Amino acid sequence: MSTIFIAGQRWISNPEPDLGLGIILEAQNRRVVIAFPAAEEERTYAAAAAPLSRVLFQVGDDIDVPGQGRLVVKEQQENSGCIVYFAEDENGDIHPVPEQILSANIKLSNAKERLLAGQVEHHRRFELRAATLEQQNTCKAASTLGLLGPRVQLLPHQLYIAAEVASRAAPRVLLADEVGLGKTIEAGLIIHQLLLLERAKRVLILLPDSLVHQWLVEMLRRFNLKFSIFNEARCRQVDQYEDDPSSIFFDEEESKEKEENPFEDAQLVICPLSWISGHERRQGQLMEAGWDMLVVDEAHHLHWQEDGSSSAEYQLVERLSAEIPSVLLLTATPENAGIDGHFARLRLLDPARYPSLDAFRAEQSQYEGISELIQGLLDHPSESLADSNFTAKLSELLEPAQLAALATKPDATLIEKVVRDLLDRFGTGRMLFRNTRASVGGFPQRVLHEHPLDAPAEYQAALALVDEESALHPELLLGDTWIKLDPRVAWVERFLLQHPDEKVLLICSTMNTARDLELQLRVRRGIASAVFVEELSLIERDRAAAYFADPEDGAQVLICSEIGSEGRNFQFAQHLVLFDLPLNPDLLEQRIGRLDRIGQLGDVNLHVPYYQDSGQEKLLSWYRDALAIFSQPCTVGNALMLEFGGELLAALGGKQNTSAFDDLISRASVKAEELALSLRNGRNRLLELNSCNPARAAELITSLESEQRSDSLAEYVGILSDQFGLVHEDHSDNAVILRPGDHMITEAFPHLPEDGITGTFDRDRALSREDMAYFSWEHPLISGGMDLIMSSDFGSTTVCTIAVKGLKAGTLLLEAFFSPSLQAPPWLQLHRYLPAQSFRLVIDHQQRNLTANVAHKKLNQLAQGIKKTVMPALLREVRSSLTSMIPHVESLAETATKEWVSTALAQYQSDRSAERQRLQALMSRNPHISPAELESFDAETLLGKDALGNMQLNMSALRLAIVSQ
Numbered sequence: 001m002s003t004i005f006i007a008g009q010r011w012i013s014n015p016e017p018d019l020g021l022g023i024i025l026e027a028q029n030r031r032v033v034i035a036f037p038a039a040e041e042e043r044t045y046a047a048a049a050a051p052l053s054r055v056l057f058q059v060g061d062d063i064d065v066p067g068q069g070r071l072v073v074k075e076q077q078e079n080s081g082c083i084v085y086f087a088e089d090e091n092g093d094i095h096p097v098p099e100q101i102l103s104a105n106i107k108l109s110n111a112k113e114r115l116l117a118g119q120v121e122h123h124r125r126f127e128l129r130a131a132t133l134e135q136q137n138t139c140k141a142a143s144t145l146g147l148l149g150p151r152v153q154l155l156p157h158q159l160y161i162a163a164e165v166a167s168r169a170a171p172r173v174l175l176a177d178e179v180g181l182g183k184t185i186e187a188g189l190i191i192h193q194l195l196l197l198e199r200a201k202r203v204l205i206l207l208p209d210s211l212v213h214q215w216l217v218e219m220l221r222r223f224n225l226k227f228s229i230f231n232e233a234r235c236r237q238v239d240q241y242e243d244d245p246s247s248i249f250f251d252e253e254e255s256k257e258k259e260e261n262p263f264e265d266a267q268l269v270i271c272p273l274s275w276i277s278g279h280e281r282r283q284g285q286l287m288e289a290g291w292d293m294l295v296v297d298e299a300h301h302l303h304w305q306e307d308g309s310s311s312a313e314y315q316l317v318e319r320l321s322a323e324i325p326s327v328l329l330l331t332a333t334p335e336n337a338g339i340d341g342h343f344a345r346l347r348l349l350d351p352a353r354y355p356s357l358d359a360f361r362a363e364q365s366q367y368e369g370i371s372e373l374i375q376g377l378l379d380h381p382s383e384s385l386a387d388s389n390f391t392a393k394l395s396e397l398l399e400p401a402q403l404a405a406l407a408t409k410p411d412a413t414l415i416e417k418v419v420r421d422l423l424d425r426f427g428t429g430r431m432l433f434r435n436t437r438a439s440v441g442g443f444p445q446r447v448l449h450e451h452p453l454d455a456p457a458e459y460q461a462a463l464a465l466v467d468e469e470s471a472l473h474p475e476l477l478l479g480d481t482w483i484k485l486d487p488r489v490a491w492v493e494r495f496l497l498q499h500p501d502e503k504v505l506l507i508c509s510t511m512n513t514a515r516d517l518e519l520q521l522r523v524r525r526g527i528a529s530a531v532f533v534e535e536l537s538l539i540e541r542d543r544a545a546a547y548f549a550d551p552e553d554g555a556q557v558l559i560c561s562e563i564g565s566e567g568r569n570f571q572f573a574q575h576l577v578l579f580d581l582p583l584n585p586d587l588l589e590q591r592i593g594r595l596d597r598i599g600q601l602g603d604v605n606l607h608v609p610y611y612q613d614s615g616q617e618k619l620l621s622w623y624r625d626a627l628a629i630f631s632q633p634c635t636v637g638n639a640l641m642l643e644f645g646g647e648l649l650a651a652l653g654g655k656q657n658t659s660a661f662d663d664l665i666s667r668a669s670v671k672a673e674e675l676a677l678s679l680r681n682g683r684n685r686l687l688e689l690n691s692c693n694p695a696r697a698a699e700l701i702t703s704l705e706s707e708q709r710s711d712s713l714a715e716y717v718g719i720l721s722d723q724f725g726l727v728h729e730d731h732s733d734n735a736v737i738l739r740p741g742d743h744m745i746t747e748a749f750p751h752l753p754e755d756g757i758t759g760t761f762d763r764d765r766a767l768s769r770e771d772m773a774y775f776s777w778e779h780p781l782i783s784g785g786m787d788l789i790m791s792s793d794f795g796s797t798t799v800c801t802i803a804v805k806g807l808k809a810g811t812l813l814l815e816a817f818f819s820p821s822l823q824a825p826p827w828l829q830l831h832r833y834l835p836a837q838s839f840r841l842v843i844d845h846q847q848r849n850l851t852a853n854v855a856h857k858k859l860n861q862l863a864q865g866i867k868k869t870v871m872p873a874l875l876r877e878v879r880s881s882l883t884s885m886i887p888h889v890e891s892l893a894e895t896a897t898k899e900w901v902s903t904a905l906a907q908y909q910s911d912r913s914a915e916r917q918r919l920q921a922l923m924s925r926n927p928h929i930s931p932a933e934l935e936s937f938d939a940e941t942l943l944g945k946d947a948l949g950n951m952q953l954n955m956s957a958l959r960l961a962i963v964s965q
């Protein structure tokens with residue numbers, strides 16, 4: 001026989017089973033033409049490589065015949081290569097059914113049906129499916145879902161926060177790590193986890209203009225998350241509404257028809273806050289679009305006063321956060337505008353918990369006492385618990401049973417639990433996270449370089465007419481020629497010319513100063529420079545920042561107005577020129593934070609050119625000697641300004657003699673130390689304990705390192721590419737190039753660009769090679785490929801032969817893979833309670849369970865393909881054995897299901913009841929937890945219990961191995 005295909009036979013497409021049951025139209029000249037009536041499609045293949053499987057029904061199978069419904073096959077006869085079935089209807093009448101008239105709508109939905117119908121695929125596909133099943137179950141069961149994929153260094157403080165926050169049903173938190181410790185990365189990790197857990201689908205990020213593109217790039221580059229920037233131009237593309245009634249073209253009816261909500265056009269949206277907060281109609285649309293999560297960076301710009309007045313930005317965020325379940329606010333300087341502002345932001349997150357500023361102030365004063373108790377428990381528990389004073393204080397806070405347990409056996413686990421309870425209930429709360437350089441460690445040195453200069457006579461002359469603050473800015477006093485007169489300019493020129501290979505960031509307070517300076521350096525001195533100021537468009541600003549970042553042909557100096565002080569990443573530079581000093585210490589901290597941030601590899605050199613014997617020199621001394629901000633981050637600056645600000649201003653204006661000023665500095669410095677000590681012992685200590693649990697963080701890192709499994713992933717990607725027809729080339733050690741191939745079995749492959757992608761399996765390499773993707777099990781190309789397989793029948797059945805010495809020829813081995821099916825939302829993370837693998841069974845035709853004796857890998861090694869031409873006859877021969885083997889594996893799986901369910905339920909219930917006790921304890925003492933939270937916790941427990949109780953093991957893949965001679 002030249003071909004196995006005969007016109008009239010019914011076959012099904014392996015890669016496109018959804019086309020339904022096909023009928024061979026023509027089979028000659030080594031070509032086969034097949035029609036798929038259900039899909040109204042036709043395909044032509046080379047007969048030898050046609051991806052088709054013969055569909056043969058057996059006695060007892062149901063068949064579907066148009067006009068006659070479902071019939072049961074009683075007998076079949078072959079006639080010139082085609083089959084005629086004799087099938088019984090529900091009245092017991094037998095009808096002859098030539099296969100040509102069978103319904104084209106066929107769905108062989110599970111592995112069992114497909115194997116019995118003879119729809120089998122190459123054994124390599126089966127192996128890929130089995131590997132996919134295994135990996136998916138491992139990933140789903142991992143407690144670190146969503147943390148593996150991001151291209152980030154595994155930093156303990158970030159991972160701890162991300163895992164802790166994302167474990168909450170609807171997290172509402174303030175991420176307030178010190179400048180440059182990675183709040184954007186923490187937010188990205190949280191967003192990524194919530195998206196993977198399907199706790200969030202629609203995410204809205206509100207940002208200052210200058211950070212819009214940086215976030216866009218960070219989200220894509222590090223998290224593979226494609227956000228869209230929404231501004232007026234983007235909205236107008238969707239919404240054609242004309243909102244100017246005075247226009248002669250205005251037609252209200254027509255305009256309304258054209259109105260569409262542009263924010264419904266994307267799931268992941270970034271919006272410049274300045275634009276949206278000033279646009280009422282767009283705000284309405286934004287509110288209506290519905291979001292699962294809101295993120296606001298540099299949240300200290302949201303202004304609020306105790307009298308109820310607030311900025312437009314605050315009002316918008318207040319409205320949004322009342323509607324959106326999950327909210328992340330980010331700021332490095334939460335007390336930028338004093339404690340009121342800090343309170344105002346916490347109030348956005350939970351108005352019930354933070355009802356009044358007075359109560360909030362009172363609560364702050366308790367922190368030191370709570371911290372002392374916690375310290376006592378952690379540092380010397382036995383001694384502390386033997387002290388009656390200590391236990392008396394503790395008894396005011398703990399349940400009697402908890403205190404009794406502590407007195408009896410104060411072991412490490414119990415102490416940890418009590419400390420956590422105290423932190424939750426009486427500490428800074430579950431809403432505020434703040435890591436500091438001191439707690440994280442490993443940061444560079446700040447090195448101050450003072451550059452005293454002689455003030456020009458013109459400055460001295462102008463001084464008499466201005467206030468203290470203006471006196472700090474000679475550039476505003478020296479007139480149009482300031483650039484020539486101001487000795488700081490000449491100093492900057494000299495410094496840049498003497499250090500031609502150093503990148504230098506210069507920050508000054510106003511846009512005009514920045515522009516004048518840049519012009520002077522670039523045009524008059526030929527220094528490669530760029531300017532970063534508010535009048536530039538977002539794209540121009542990013543262009544300037546990119547020009548500065550370019551290590552080869554980039555600018556030597558970037559000159560920024562104050563908008564360059566926030567959020568941007570300039571840690572590749574090691575010199576910061578503070579052309580002037582701001583009066584707000586948090587602003588100065590933000591400026592220094594551009595260089596002093598994660599990724600800074602050298603010292604942070606801080607240059608201050610100043611006029612001798614001027615207010616500038618005094619301000620420098622204030623920051624250097626009272627706040628010590630040039631050697632370490634200062635967290636008490638605002639408190640000092642509140643107490644000494646008036647005196648300082650007077651001193652800057654020269655209204656104090658030298659010794660009075662020295663006295664001010666020494667009093668302020670003593671106060672700074674006192675405040676810092678009190679914060680260290682009180683609030684900061686509590687925050688530190690709440691913001692990172694090093695043991696938990698270390699566990700997370702260990703899990704992530706072991707879940708990376710780069711070698712298995714590389715192997716998996718190789719097989720995936722082969723089976724889907726992607727071109728797969730080695731790039732270098734641990735890196736590959738993937739491209740669409742000419743013989744792909746699907747039209748496109750998820751997340752595979754047309755011109756291909758280069759990726760590495762090595763996290764460190766991915767961190768240093770921006771041009772490569774980081775391939776992890778969570779990379780969308782890989783997870784997309786896995787979904788492609790598991791959402792179809794790809795590779796679900798195969799038949800192969802194996803030659804094994806110990807087994808008799810003709811022995812049949814049936815290998816079955818089952819995957820757990822849980823009807824529950826993924827955010828419940830119930831897979832954590834199931835074994836991290838799929839359920840596998842191997843039996844022989846005598847129904848013996850050989851699972852432990854026959855390894856899956858061994859079968860893979862031994863498997864030999866079977867020619868298509870012999871497959872139908874072979875399957876006919878083994879069919880009766882198969883029909884008894886399959887129910888047997890199904891019954892074994894049913895028994896296993898019961899065991900899985902009972903183990904999972906026991907663990908789930910014990911975890912949930914421990915968590916419930918914690919919540920109840922929290923509720924009984926303070927309003928951190930509302931009763932509604934406990935109710936929703938109980939509802940969630942019930943949901944989880946039901947879902948686990950109804951868990952099923954679904955047969956997902958079957959391999960029949962026939963032992964050959």
Ligand SMILES: Nc1ncnc2c1ncn2[C@@H]1O[C@H](COP(=O)(O)OP(=O)(O)OP(=O)(O)O)[C@@H](O)[C@H]1O
Pocket residue numbers: 151152153154155158177178179180181182183184185186331332566567568569593594597598599
């Ligand atoms: N885990 C990490 N892996 C790699 N790079 C990181 C990591 N964490 C932070 N970075 C880098 O460190 C820099 C600072 O991080 P990020 O911008 O998130 O800090 P931030 O706290 O938001 O800063 P700011 O207070 O200035 O807004 C960025 O360049 C960021 O890409």
